[in-house]
Amino acid sequence: MDSWNKMQRIDPRLIYLLILLAMVIPMFKPMGLPVAVSPETKTVFEAIDSLPSNAVIFISHDTGPGNAPELDPMIAALARQAFKKNIKLVVMSLWEMGAQFADDQIKPIAAAMGKTYGVDYVNLGYKIGGSMTIRTMVNDLSKGAAGVDMDNKPLDSFPLMQRVKSLKDVDLLFVTTVGSPGYSDWMTYAAEPLKKKLTGGASLTMYSGLQQYIRSGQLTGYLGGMRGAAEYERLVGAPGKGLAGMDSQSLGHILVILLIILGNIGYFRSLRATGPAGGK
């Protein structure tokens, strides 16, 4: 009984060490487990696949550094799919670091696929103001972006921006989301009034809360966390960090389930010995 009681009061640091190992080991020794594609991811892929050549996708990579590992692979896979079909990208972020993160993903892919900045894609950078900025961009993209891209170059100097004057001129909105501002601002102030399709990806924490919007069609599918990124990478045919992270996720989840089982065994053993105990 004593050992079970001890199990109940296990030092959390030991648990942290175990989860760290469960996350790190598969990074060095991948297991290559299969990843099935969910209908939501398939919808995202098809929404982009159905766009004609020369169409424009507007990306807002609304994430902070904490969630970037989950969401960055989505941007990379999107860039590959879009560039392959000669679809143009206009990128920005309502979060401080998001535009830079997106740039880090898109730039090498564009270079490898022979795409030119200003012609095939433009990065507007971080734009402050949340929903106010979106509302401005609905009518005047340049005004909402203060007239310059992330390197302070005038938007008028880019051929792509000659035909993308407002959000009315884009064919699809792709928004990654981890909080506010995020999907709800884009849905309320851009996608709904302009009747544009809105898709993208969310952190896994948020994903469960977006289901009703996917069901209602307000979101055209959506990628859920690293799993969604991995599924999307599979569909695009370009395995990246999403698929690589899946083994870590598998081992992490198995560890959590084992800990829950262990915790419950300890709980019931200690209950039998001492009677019902209060607290968590």
Added chain:
Amino acid sequence: MNWLRKDFPLVLTFLFGLVVMVSKFLNLAYFKLPDLTKTLDKWSQITFAFAILVGVINLSALHINYIRKRRAGYWYSVIAMATLVLYGTLGMAQGPKGAGALFIYSNVLIPIGSAIYALLGFYIVSAAYRSFHLRSLEATVLIVASVLLMLGQAPIGQVLWYDFPKLSNWIMTVPNSAGIRGIQLGAAIGAFAVSIRILLGLERSWFGSGGGQ
């Protein structure tokens, strides 16, 4: 003076609330009224800048007090104050995008912020271990649903049983969505009712009065 403290804020709240509501509901062009919401937005931004100053004063007073009293762990206060002065000076001297401020932002603030966020991954595991016990029917439902979802989200679940992803997807899209919609509806109406209470000056606890015994 009591009027200034108690009633004046309520009058202001009502008036500004009314301006925003009128701007939202009515076709201002029809009534030839100006849209004051943008002006109010600007006022809000300006007062916020002054509020930052108040915040900085409060923070400094607290930490200077700790340092002066040599309270346990006062070194943390020294670090906090030194950082405030250094970052503030660099920001004001070079601008927010100056090399110095940007260096601290990218190499100190961002990594520390990410590290704190990353604690989430560890804490959720220790929280699950500590509290996911089959104590009641509700707890059992919660635990079973979470285990099924975890197996559905990770590829290992699919290896164990091919349809785990489908099952977890069903949990997420049907019972989960239903629950969330219910909570959201209730919360939205609740927020509405609170707004009306505030506008009408019924909710006074937020400036100190009321709140019971």
Added chain:
Amino acid sequence: MQIFAKGMVGDFLWVLFLFICVYVMIRRAKAGQRIPEIRKIAGLDAIDEAIGRATEMGRPIHYSPGMSGFTGPTFAGLGVMPYVAKKAAMYDTKLIVTVRNMYVHTVSQEIVKQSYLEAGRPEAYTADDVRFVSDWQFSYTAAVLGIFQREKPAANIMIGHWMAESLVLAEAGAQAGAIQVAGTTNIFQIHFFVVTCDYTLIGEEIYAASAYLSKEPVLTGSVVAQDIAKIVVLATLVIGFIMASLGKSKALIDLIQK
């Protein structure tokens, strides 16, 4: 040219209906007529237990009205604050309030000061205990983690708008041995509180908090009005469901979107 802004007629009618509900219920409450009571909310009853425990243990209470500026959940958090502050003043228990937003900080200071005054113990109020920590989300989180480690609060009450820091703070509070009451309307964070806290106020419960704790009939009346509105929404949902199933929902949708 129409009087209402585009698509706002339905919204206006809805707001008008809510105003009428609130007005009628408040009139009934003021006239001493019977209005339904608010059901028992365990999370709010537990606040007394949490304060009592902190008093017995001689350790502080930590309170936070959440992470946002003046939004609905913040008002709900500020609504409970006077109750906690008065009790803390009465029992001579240290209350630490941490705030992320500068506006909210100023108001929080005023609330705590006023509550100590109303409890008859103005001398016990310490301005240093209502702390503006940082407006950066994770700097705030780190600072509160530090407070949990150093000052070991025996009670942790967090009511307001919470984001990704919810689990980190609540788990750290649990590890510090605090009895925890948390509440939020953010559906992405409620489950974290359910797992880590002793009591969780789910969604709209936080909006009933100040009425529930103060037991003022006028406030209770407005909560009853809120429930009437909810019944109307539910009825609309059922009607919409039936009409949509019959393929005749266009008229209802047009009315709502008008």
